[in-house]
Amino acid sequence: MKSLQAQHHVLADPRHQLEVLDELTSGHIPSFHDKLKQTGQWPLLADRVEILQINVGKMCNQTCKHCHVDAGPDRREIMSLETMQSCVDVVKKFRIPTVDITGGAPEMNPHFRWLVETLSPMGVHLMVRCNLTIILANKKYHDLPEFYRKHRMEVIASLPFYTSDRTDRQRGTGIFAQSIEALKMLNEVGYGHPDTGLQLHLVYNPAGAFLPPPQEQLRQEYQQVLWEQYGIRFNQLYVITNMPISRYLDYLLQTGNFERYMEQLVQAFNPLAVKGLMCRNTISVDWQGYLYDCDFNQMLGIPVIPEASRHISRFDIQTLEHRQIAVRPHCYGCTAGAGSSCGGQIV
Amino acid sequence: MSQTSHYYNAQDLARFGQIGEFQPTLAEKFFAYYGEVFQDGALTAKEKALIALAVAHAVQCPYCIDAYTTESYSKGWSEAQMMEAVHVAAAIRGGASLVHGVQMMNRVKDIAM
Numbered sequence: 001m002k003s004l005q006a007q008h009h010v011l012a013d014p015r016h017q018l019e020v021l022d023e024l025t026s027g028h029i030p031s032f033h034d035k036l037k038q039t040g041q042w043p044l045l046a047d048r049v050e051i052l053q054i055n056v057g058k059m060c061n062q063t064c065k066h067c068h069v070d071a072g073p074d075r076r077e078i079m080s081l082e083t084m085q086s087c088v089d090v091v092k093k094f095r096i097p098t099v100d101i102t103g104g105a106p107e108m109n110p111h112f113r114w115l116v117e118t119l120s121p122m123g124v125h126l127m128v129r130c131n132l133t134i135i136l137a138n139k140k141y142h143d144l145p146e147f148y149r150k151h152r153m154e155v156i157a158s159l160p161f162y163t164s165d166r167t168d169r170q171r172g173t174g175i176f177a178q179s180i181e182a183l184k185m186l187n188e189v190g191y192g193h194p195d196t197g198l199q200l201h202l203v204y205n206p207a208g209a210f211l212p213p214p215q216e217q218l219r220q221e222y223q224q225v226l227w228e229q230y231g232i233r234f235n236q237l238y239v240i241t242n243m244p245i246s247r248y249l250d251y252l253l254q255t256g257n258f259e260r261y262m263e264q265l266v267q268a269f270n271p272l273a274v275k276g277l278m279c280r281n282t283i284s285v286d287w288q289g290y291l292y293d294c295d296f297n298q299m300l301g302i303p304v305i306p307e308a309s310r311h312i313s314r315f316d317i318q319t320l321e322h323r324q325i326a327v328r329p330h331c332y333g334c335t336a337g338a339g340s341s342c343g344g345q346i347v
Numbered sequence: 348m349s350q351t352s353h354y355y356n357a358q359d360l361a362r363f364g365q366i367g368e369f370q371p372t373l374a375e376k377f378f379a380y381y382g383e384v385f386q387d388g389a390l391t392a393k394e395k396a397l398i399a400l401a402v403a404h405a406v407q408c409p410y411c412i413d414a415y416t417t418e419s420y421s422k423g424w425s426e427a428q429m430m431e432a433v434h435v436a437a438a439i440r441g442g443a444s445l446v447h448g449v450q451m452m453n454r455v456k457d458i459a460m
């Protein structure tokens with residue numbers, strides 16, 4: 001499978017994605033900001049910057065059907081060392097406690113290890129969004145578990161389901177088996193073991209046009225199956241709702257599920273989830289250093305509202321900490337049911 | 348005003364909640380009860396979704412089949428498990444007809460020489 005960009009697909013352009021989403025909310029679906037107004041939660045304001053989520057590029061060894069980044073082996077956009085240095089400077093200057101490194105497969109950025117090795121001695125809590133198969137993709141990545149361990153990185157690993165059928169349908173043939181191998185390698189260096197403190201979290205997201213089930217129930221099932229069948233341990237399971245963006249949006253449109261999925265998200269709107277939205281304590285930075293409220297807004301090209309602080313080189317914590325968040329129809333994905341964030345369920 | 352001539356419209360599933368328009372008190376009671384039935388209890392919500400799927404086939408309600416297919420699948424039941432649940436419904440339906448055959452046989456024996 002190729003990325004939308006390589007296919008010269010109309011949805012490769014984020015403006016077109018926004019048109020599709022906005023068209024729906026000009027009809028029978030209420031706009032997200034109206035929904036917030038109805039529940040007295042407008043305008044949506046950030047309240048702190050605790051996490052800098054750095055998207056180091058769109059390059060990936062996989063081409064998952066639901067990818068909101070439109071990542072893949074054919075993508076070449078990666079963050080330069082110079083931009084990374086600016087990110088490090090910001091983390092240092094404003095003492096941002098947590099850095100969440102994502103992609104693509106972030107490990108494919110040739111400066112990934114530099115970034116980790118620079119931030120780690122500063123006492124920053126480091127998270128990496130790992131797709132698991134990257135560990136096996138090439139000999140040069142085989143030592144990644146050891147590298148993560150050395151820097152006590154929190155590993156957040158995608159495993160869409162505990163069976164191969166649903167995982168492979170979403171992420172590609174053979175991905176489940178490789179993911180299991182990679183999880184074993186992580187366990188071998190101490191990840192997921194209660195005594196080591198090395199955190200390994202798994203991420204579930206639905207393989208199709210439906211919402212995730214409750215996190216706790218699914219965690220127990222994952223735990224039982226992965227332990228009994230493969231001897232694998234992990235810490236927490238995060239259930240994440242698929243966002244109607246990029247390749248998942250294409251899937252919804254292709255299969256005629258788009259309107260119904262959006263209606264489902266709107267019907268499941270949970271006002272209690274608004275308080276815990278990840279955009280309220282996170283800033284997301286793209287491979288070129290531009291700033292966004294979250295990785296989803298980043299992919300849709302919706303910048304942070306304060307114009308003066310739209311680049312990492314002009315990072316102004318005062319403005320950003322109390323900024324108004326730019327919301328659009330895809331935000332319903334974060335407030336459906338128990339809510340969804342990079343850290344799983346919100347309520 | 349809807350001019351539709353279809354007995355079943357997929358869109359009507361989402362309008363289920365509106366039945367309260369004609370009788371709010373009873374609707375509220377029903378939905379409160381319904382909500383409670385599908386909570387985790389002595390059975391898990393996941394198990395209840397599969398039971399609901401089977402029952403939906405027994406009562407042949409297209410809305411319920413739609414809703415509980417999504418619900419069962421999203422709760423993690425596989426295609427094979429869902430189809431087996433449908434077979435359970437079919438077996439009970441078929442068996443329920445056949446077992447009445449005994450009544451038929453009894454009656455035949457009553458009236459036959």
Ligand code: SF4
Binds near residue numbers: 066105
């Ligand atoms: S979902 Fe993750 S692993 Fe899959 S293509 Fe996108 S970035 Fe790569």
Ligand code: SF4
Binds near residue numbers: 295296325328330
């Ligand atoms: S997509 Fe979610 S995290 Fe991003 S701005 Fe909207 S509500 Fe916030």
